[in-house]
Amino acid sequence: SAVISQKPSRDICQRGTSLTIQCQVDSQVTMMFWYRQQPGQSLTLIATANQGSEATYESGFVIDKFPISRPNLTFSTLTVSNMSPEDSSIYLCSVERQGYGYTFGSGTRLTVV
């Protein structure tokens, strides 16, 4: 399966600021996915990121709040903008490789104070 590196692993941020999370994959993948996992809850898909096109956002998530970049087939970033305490969550990057299934990064634990 693919190896995914996420940075930072955790951060504590002031409300009103923005944080960019990086996701690096050790092999080329077509689609990358960004999930949010709120405290004690399951994973919710934020958006799907294709290289060379705009990300596709799920209901309840908008590009102004969660801008995503996908400059090449091994890298993506998710920015959490104008943060509030409600954004405190684990943010996870995931990739799908045909024949290998879905792999997740270890996540970025964000606390907004």
Add this chain to the structure above:
Amino acid sequence: GESVGLHLPTLSVQEGDNSIINCAYSNSASDYFIWYKQESGKGPQFIIDIRSNMDKRQGQRVTVLLNKTVKHLSLQIAATQPGDSAVYFCAENANAGGTSYGKLTFGQGTILTVHP
């Protein structure tokens, strides 16, 4: 929208017992299902998957059963060990026919605690 849910949010077992974790799904178009294990401070880790053309699949100490009639999925862990303590999630995908890519919808999660 469509959702995947779990019957039991917590499960406590003794070491050596067999564990069964259940999941109900509502999207009849789902054709690919995955079980993940998530340990504290880590991302979800793949355990086992099954496609809708199967009703049972076995791995090492784990078995997944799929009942499409009642839209039910279960994960059986044999001889449960303390290292199996984690949160277990089921996930479904409705785009896995041919070229398999697409989003996953996750269930609620079950906390499994294994007592020595």
